[in-house]
Amino acid sequence: MITDNHGRKVNYLRLAVTDRCNLRCFYCMPEEGLNWLSRSELMTYEEMLQICTLLVKMGIEKIRITGGEPFVRKDIMKFLTSLSKLKGLNELTITTNGVLTAPYVPELKKLGVKSVNLSLDTLDAGRFFAITGRDEFANVMQTMEELLKYGIEVKLNTVVMEGKNIQDIIPLVELTKELPVSVRFIEEMPFNGDGHIYTGLKWNYVRILEEISGGFPGIKKVPDPLYSTSYNYQIPGHKGNAGIIAAYSRTFCGTCNRVRITPVGELKTCLYDDGLLNIKDLIRQQAGENEIKETLFNVFNSRAKDGWEAERLRVVHKGVHESMATIGG
Incomplete structure (x- = not known):
């Protein structure tokens, strides 16, 4: 079992x-x-499988594959198949934008993938194009339909943005009436990669909840699962549920159980740090398993208390300006 310097698993x-x-x-x-x-x-893929195998031996029980968009990388299904066979890995999940995902859903089901996070910021095709710059709304909706058809749990991730998709909050929650989906509204974060100064959050988790409550007065708080990053709610009579992730407010740091590895092998023990170790370099330097394990344990034992401290300790980037695509969603 891996425990950090603050006693968090x-x-x-x-x-x-x-x-x-x-x-x-x-x-x-x-x-x-x-x-x-x-x-x-x-x-x-060989390097990723090597580090995943080691981390599972050390106590990692759940792996989520992210990007960028995972399904744009060639042979991703072969890699997922290899991961699914790791002894000790209890849960393999994926975050995707759904553009290319639908044809792979039957195979994902066979691999034992029980849950997929699907990015969907609007239910309107025109606003989808305005937000994403691409006319792919129909493909994303097809992916959602296929996931539900095959009994894979669907979590819709919606970034709440002033002037972009506020009018979609209520319709997205309404989606949970007939569909067994979880809609999670996420505070906007400063990870857009263009170097501009983030001017602050206009829609925090409190305001998002007020908006939802205005449309659904009967909404009720339900218990949050262990390690949950979302505040979770249920509307009586609805098959699905809604959640709010305070990603910028960072209210869930005290129970954080996750670490990230970027596409270049940077280990991040917090979304807001600037990378504490390059695992790829260790592997390519032919470091032994025990050396890598010891190095990892040292990093886990110097983890920032929360996202605010991690951001203050950043060295490489003065402030947060990199793209979420280079971090791993």
């Missing part, structure tokens, strides 16, 4: 397999995209 890895994406959501990256990583800079 660490059993969840978010692994980004690529920085590339087939959408251009303005809150994640500039419209022209990023300076994409070269193949040599990316971790290979």
Whole structure:
């Protein structure tokens, strides 16, 4: 079991397999995209499997595959198949924008993937194009339908943005009436990769809840699962539920059980730090398993208390300006 220096259990890895994406959501990256990583800079599947195998031995029980968009990387299903066979891994999940995902759903079901986070910021095709810069709304909705058809749990991730999709909050919650989906509204964060100064949060978790409560006065708070990053709510008679993730307010740091590995192998023990160790470099230097384990334990034992401290301790980036695509959603 991995425990950090604040007594928090660490059993969840978010692994980004690529920085590339087939959408251009303005809150994640500039419209022209990023300076994409070269193949040599990316971790290979073999390197990722090696580090995942080691981390599962150390106590990681859940792995979420993210990006960028995972399904733009070639042979992703072969890698997922290998991961699904790791002894000791209890849960394999994926975060996707859904553009390319629908054809893979039957195979994901066979691999034992029980839950998928699907990014969906609006139920309107026009606003979808305005937010993402791409006309892919129909493909995303097809992915949701396929996931539900195959009995895979669907969590819809919606970033709440002033002047962009506020009018979608109520319709998205209404979706939970007939569909067994969980809609999670996420505070906007300063990870869009264009170097602009983040001017602050207009829609925090309190205001989002007020908006939802105005449309659904009967909404009730329900118990939050262990390690939950969302405040969770149920509307009587609805098949699904709603949640709010205070991603910028960072109210859930005290129970954080997760670490991240970026596409280039940077280990982040907090979304807001600037990378504490490059695991890919250790592997390519042919470090032994015990050396890597000891190095990892040292990093876990110097973890920031919360996201605010992690941001204050940043060295490489003065302030938070990198793209979420380079971090791993």
